[in-house]
Amino acid sequence: MTVDWVYLLEITLSGIGAGALMAVTGVAFVLIYRVTRVVNLAIGETLMLGAYAFFGMTSILGWPVLVAVPLVIAGGVLFGAGLERTIIRPMLGQSPVSVFMVTIGIGSIIVGVVQLIWGIAPHRLIPIVSEKPVFLGPAYVSSKSIVSFTIAAAVIAFFLLVLRFWRGSLHLKATASDAGAAYSCGINVPRVYLLSWAVASAIACAAGILIGMVGGISPEMGVFGLSVLCVVIMGGLDSILGTLVVALLVGLIDAFAGSFLGGEFKQISTFTLLLLMLWVRPHGLFGTAEIDRL
Amino acid sequence: MTPAAKMNLAKATATHIGRELLYRRLLWGVSAVLFVAAPFLFSQYWLYWVCLIAINVVSATGLNILWGYTGLASLGHAAFMAVGAYSVALLDKHLGWSFLVTIPLGGFFAAAIGLLVAIPSLRVRGLYLAIATIAASVILQFIFSNWDAVTNGMKGLIVQPAQFAGVQLDQPRLLYWVIVPTTIVMVKMASNLFRTRVGRAFIAIRDRDISAELIGIPLFKYKLLSFGLSSFYAGVAGALWAYFFRVVTPESFPIETSIFFLAVLIVGGIGTIGGGIIGAAFMTLVPELLRIGLTALGPWMANSATIIPSVRIIVFGVLIVGFLRLEPQGLMELFGRLRRSFLKARVS
Amino acid sequence: MMIETQGQHSSQSILQIEGLCLRFGGIEALRKVSFSVAPGSITALIGPNGAGKTSLFNCISGLYKPFSGDILFEGSSIACVPPPDRAKLGLARSFQNIALFRGMTVLENIKLGRHAHMKSTMLDGLIYRGRAKREEEALSAEIDETIIDILHIRHVRDETVASLPYGLQKRVEIARAMAMKPKILLLDEPVAGMSREEREDIASLILELREKWRVTVLMVEHDMGLVMDISDHVVVLSFGRMIAEGRPEEIQQNPEVITAYLGSNAAGQLASLQSGERRS
Numbered sequence: 001m002t003v004d005w006v007y008l009l010e011i012t013l014s015g016i017g018a019g020a021l022m023a024v025t026g027v028a029f030v031l032i033y034r035v036t037r038v039v040n041l042a043i044g045e046t047l048m049l050g051a052y053a054f055f056g057m058t059s060i061l062g063w064p065v066l067v068a069v070p071l072v073i074a075g076g077v078l079f080g081a082g083l084e085r086t087i088i089r090p091m092l093g094q095s096p097v098s099v100f101m102v103t104i105g106i107g108s109i110i111v112g113v114v115q116l117i118w119g120i121a122p123h124r125l126i127p128i129v130s131e132k133p134v135f136l137g138p139a140y141v142s143s144k145s146i147v148s149f150t151i152a153a154a155v156i157a158f159f160l161l162v163l164r165f166w167r168g169s170l171h172l173k174a175t176a177s178d179a180g181a182a183y184s185c186g187i188n189v190p191r192v193y194l195l196s197w198a199v200a201s202a203i204a205c206a207a208g209i210l211i212g213m214v215g216g217i218s219p220e221m222g223v224f225g226l227s228v229l230c231v232v233i234m235g236g237l238d239s240i241l242g243t244l245v246v247a248l249l250v251g252l253i254d255a256f257a258g259s260f261l262g263g264e265f266k267q268i269s270t271f272t273l274l275l276l277m278l279w280v281r282p283h284g285l286f287g288t289a290e291i292d293r294l
Numbered sequence: 295m296t297p298a299a300k301m302n303l304a305k306a307t308a309t310h311i312g313r314e315l316l317y318r319r320l321l322w323g324v325s326a327v328l329f330v331a332a333p334f335l336f337s338q339y340w341l342y343w344v345c346l347i348a349i350n351v352v353s354a355t356g357l358n359i360l361w362g363y364t365g366l367a368s369l370g371h372a373a374f375m376a377v378g379a380y381s382v383a384l385l386d387k388h389l390g391w392s393f394l395v396t397i398p399l400g401g402f403f404a405a406a407i408g409l410l411v412a413i414p415s416l417r418v419r420g421l422y423l424a425i426a427t428i429a430a431s432v433i434l435q436f437i438f439s440n441w442d443a444v445t446n447g448m449k450g451l452i453v454q455p456a457q458f459a460g461v462q463l464d465q466p467r468l469l470y471w472v473i474v475p476t477t478i479v480m481v482k483m484a485s486n487l488f489r490t491r492v493g494r495a496f497i498a499i500r501d502r503d504i505s506a507e508l509i510g511i512p513l514f515k516y517k518l519l520s521f522g523l524s525s526f527y528a529g530v531a532g533a534l535w536a537y538f539f540r541v542v543t544p545e546s547f548p549i550e551t552s553i554f555f556l557a558v559l560i561v562g563g564i565g566t567i568g569g570g571i572i573g574a575a576f577m578t579l580v581p582e583l584l585r586i587g588l589t590a591l592g593p594w595m596a597n598s599a600t601i602i603p604s605v606r607i608i609v610f611g612v613l614i615v616g617f618l619r620l621e622p623q624g625l626m627e628l629f630g631r632l633r634r635s636f637l638k639a640r641v642s
Numbered sequence: 643m644m645i646e647t648q649g650q651h652s653s654q655s656i657l658q659i660e661g662l663c664l665r666f667g668g669i670e671a672l673r674k675v676s677f678s679v680a681p682g683s684i685t686a687l688i689g690p691n692g693a694g695k696t697s698l699f700n701c702i703s704g705l706y707k708p709f710s711g712d713i714l715f716e717g718s719s720i721a722c723v724p725p726p727d728r729a730k731l732g733l734a735r736s737f738q739n740i741a742l743f744r745g746m747t748v749l750e751n752i753k754l755g756r757h758a759h760m761k762s763t764m765l766d767g768l769i770y771r772g773r774a775k776r777e778e779e780a781l782s783a784e785i786d787e788t789i790i791d792i793l794h795i796r797h798v799r800d801e802t803v804a805s806l807p808y809g810l811q812k813r814v815e816i817a818r819a820m821a822m823k824p825k826i827l828l829l830d831e832p833v834a835g836m837s838r839e840e841r842e843d844i845a846s847l848i849l850e851l852r853e854k855w856r857v858t859v860l861m862v863e864h865d866m867g868l869v870m871d872i873s874d875h876v877v878v879l880s881f882g883r884m885i886a887e888g889r890p891e892e893i894q895q896n897p898e899v900i901t902a903y904l905g906s907n908a909a910g911q912l913a914s915l916q917s918g919e920r921r922s
C-alpha cells in the first residue's frame with residue numbers, strides 16, 4: 001500500500017490550522033475562567049456575533065476591512081464589559097452551575113438576535129486575502145488558512161508571554177483564588193473582572209472573523225464553542241499552554257478522524273476524548289487540581 | 295393568656311384547620327371532576343396542549359429529581375428521552391407489543407443507559423458533571439443518527455398508534471387517557487419519594503454531601519439511584535412522546551430540548567414538585583403564545599410568521615437569564631411571596 | 643417508650659487511638675497521638691487552637707486518611723472502613739460550624755440521622771403506602787417522644803433549619819446525632835457561642851445521654867467550666883501531640899498543660915479554677 005504522504009501532510013496542516021483556531025477561542029475561555037472562575041459557554045456565540053458584525057459591516061454596509069476589524073474588536077470589548085457588569089457581576093457568589101446556565105441563556109439570546117437580523121442562511125465573508133493557493137512543499141494550503149493561523153498563533157503567543165512574564169498576571173491569579181483577599185491587598189477586583197471579560201470577548205470576536213474567513217458564517221457557528229470548551233477542559237481550564245497543546249492535538253485527531261472515518265466523526269471524537277479525560281484526570285493535562293468542588 | 299382567650303384561639307385554629315381541610319377536599323373534588331370531564335368538554339386543540347404539557351411535566355419531574363433534589367446538574371436529559379422514544383419505536387416495529395408494556399420498558403432502557411452514562415460521569419462533580427452529560431448526550435445523538443441498521447439513521451422511525459381494546463389511540467382526545475393518568479402517577483410517586491428515607495437522602499446529598507456521608511449515606515450509590523430514576527422518568531416521557539407524535543428521528547430530541555428543560559425548572563422553581571409542573575406548563579405554552587401573538591401582528595408586520603423561531607429562542611434565553619438573575623427560585627417562589635403578602639394583607 | 647440505643651458497658655475501650663500521625667504536605671497535624679476512651683465515659687479533648695483536635699475528629703470520622711497509626715472501634719480497626727459504614731457502626735458526630743441540611747425542616751434533619759438504620763428502599767418510597775409510610779410514621783412518633791422534648795425543640799419542629807438561630811441549630815445537630823443510635827457521640831464544641839443557660843442545658847443533656855442512653859461522649863471543648871464539670875477524663879493536645887491525659891483535677895495541676903495554655907484565655911480560667919473559685 002502506497003502512503004499518500006502529500007494527502008497526510010494536507011490533513012495534518014488542516015488539523016493544525018483548525019487547532020490554532022480552537023486555541024485562540026480557548027484563550028477567551030481560559031481568560032474568563034482564570035480570573036472570574038466562570039465557565040462562559042456564550043463564547044461560541046460571541047464568536048459568531050463578531051463574525052456577523054464583520055459581515056454586516058463589510059458585505060452589507062460596504063466598509064473597508066481595516067475599519068471593520070478594529071470596530072468589531074472594540075464592539076467585543078464593550079459587549080464583554082456590558083455582560084459582566086449587568087449580568088455576571090450581580091451573580092457573584094451564586095453557584096458556578098447557575099452562572100454557567102446564565103451564559104447558556106445569553107448564548108441563546110445571541111443566536112436568536114443573529115437569526116433575526118441576518119436570517120438563517122449561511123454566508124461567506126468578503127475575501128480579505130487573495131484566493132491564490134499556497135504550496136508548502138507539495139501540499140496545498142489556502143492563503144486564508146495561513147493568514148488565520150498566523151494571526152491565531154500571534155495572539156496565543158502574546159497571551160502566553162503576557163501571563164508568564166507580566167507582573168499583573170499575579171494579580172489575576174490572586175483575584176481568582178480569593179477575591180476578598182485580593183481586594184484588601186489593593187487590587188481593583190471589579191476592574192480586573194471587567195477587563196477579563198472585555199478582553200476575552202474581544203478575542204472571541206476576532207476569532208470569529210478568522211473562522212468566518214476560513215469557513216463562512218452561519219447561525220450554527222456557536223456550536224464550535226462547545227468543542228472548544230471540551231478542548232479547554234482537557235487542557236486545564238486555567239492553563240493557556242494546556243489549551244494550546246490539546247487544541248493542536250484535537251485539531252489533528254479531528255482532521256484524521258474526519259478524513260478516514262467520515263466527516264460526522266469529527267465532532268464526536270472531541271467529545272469522546274473529553275469523557276475519557278474527565279474519567280482519568282478531570283482537571284485536565286495542565287490544569288491545577290481543584291481540591292474544593294467546582 | 296386568659297383561659298377565655300385560649301379557648302377562642304383554639305376555636306379559631308380549629309375552624310381554620312377545618313376550613314383548610316374543606317378547601318383541600320374541594321380542590322381534589324374539582325380536579326377529579328375536571329380530569330374526567332376534560333376530554334368531553336374541550337376541543338382537540340386544547341387537549342393537544344394538555345397532553346404535551348403532561349409529557350413535559352413527566353420529563354421535568356425527572357430532571358428535578360436529579361438536579362433540583364439531588365443537586366446533580368445534567369444537560370443530557372433530552373438524550374434519555376430519545377432512548378425512551380426509540381425503545382418504543384423499535385419494540386413497536388419489531389415486536390408489536392402493547393403500549394402498556396413498551397412505555398415502562400422505555401423507561402427502563404433509559405434508566406439503564408442513564409446508569410451507563412452516570413458511572414464514569416459521577417467521578418467528577420458540579421460543572422464538570424454538567425459538561426460530561428453534554429458530551430454523553432452528543433455521543434448518544436451521534437449513535438441515533440448513524441446506527442442506520444437499528445435506528446434508520448436520519449430518516450427515523452414511524453410508530454404505529456397505541457391500541458387499547460381494539461381502539462386506535464391516534465388523537466389527543468384518546469391519548470389523553472394514557473398520558474394524563476401516567477403523568478399523575480409519576481408525579482405522585484416523586485412527591486411520595488421525598489417524604490421518605492431515600493428522598494431525604496437525595497436532598498442531604500444536595501445540601502451537604504460530606505455530612506450526608508457521615509450520617510451513613512453512601513454517596514456514589516445514591517447518586518446513581520438518582521440518575522437512574524431521573525432517566526427512567528425521561529424515558530417514560532420520551533415513550534409517551536413517541537406515541538403522541540408517532541415519528542422518532544435524531545432531530546426529535548436535540549440539545550435545545552435539554553436547554554428547554556433547564557429553562558422549565560429555572561422558570562418553574564427548581565427543587566419543588568410544583569415548580570416542575572408550573573414550569574412545564576408555562577414553557578410549553580410560551581412558543582404557542584408567541585406564535586399566536588406574532589401571527590396576530592401579521593397585518594402590521596410583513597414577515598412576522600417567519601421570525602417566530604428566532605423570537606422563540608430569544609424568549610427562552612431571556613427567561614433563563616431573567617429568572618436566574620432576578621428570581622432564582624422560580625415562579626413557585628414568586629407565587630408563594632404573592633400569596634404570603636396577600637394573606638398578610640387580609641389579616642391586618 | 644423504649645429508647646433505642648446500642649450503648650453497652652464493657653471493660654474494653656470503645657475507641658482506641660494508636661500512634662496516629664496525620665500530615666498535610668509538610669505540616670504534621672497529628673504526631674503519634676495515642677489514647678483510649680472508656681465506654682460510657684465523657685471524655686474531653688482540649689488544647690489550644692490549632693492543636694489538631696478537629697483534625698483528630700476528622701480522622702475518626704473517616705474524612706482524613708492518617709499517615710500512620712490506627713483507630714480501633716470496639717476492638718476492631720476502622721482505618722479502612724468508609725465514612726458511611728462508620729456511621730452504621732455507631733459513630734455519630736456534630737460539627738463546629740453546624741452541618742445541617744438547610745433546605746429541610748428540623749424534623750426531617752433528625753429523621754436523616756436514622757437513615758442508616760432504616761429499611762425502606764427507593765421503590766418503597768415511590769409507592770409510599772405500605773412499608774415506607776409505616777416506617778415514617780413510627781419514626782416520627784419515636785423522635786417526638788424521645789428526642790424533640792429532651793432538646794426543647796418542639797416549637798421549631800416543622801421550621802426550616804436555615805431560619806433558626808445558631809443556638810437552636812446546634813441543638814438540632816445534636817438531636818440528629820442522637821437519632822443515629824450512636825454508641826459514641828463525637829461533639830465538636832457543643833456549647834460554642836451559647837449563653838450560660840444554654841450551656842447548662844447542654845451539660846445536663848450530655849449527662850442525661852450518658853445515663854439514659856448509655857452513650858459514650860468524646861467532645862472537643864474550649865469551655866473549661868464544662869470540661870471540669872462533666873468530664874470523667876481529659877486528653878490534652880498541643881501542636882499535634884498529646885501532652886497529658888487523666889482526670890480533670892489532675893490536668894488542672896499539670897505544669898505542661900498550663901504552659902501550653904499560657905497567655906490564652908483558658909490559662910486564666912484554669913488558674914482561677916485552681917485557686918478554688920467554683921463556677922456556679
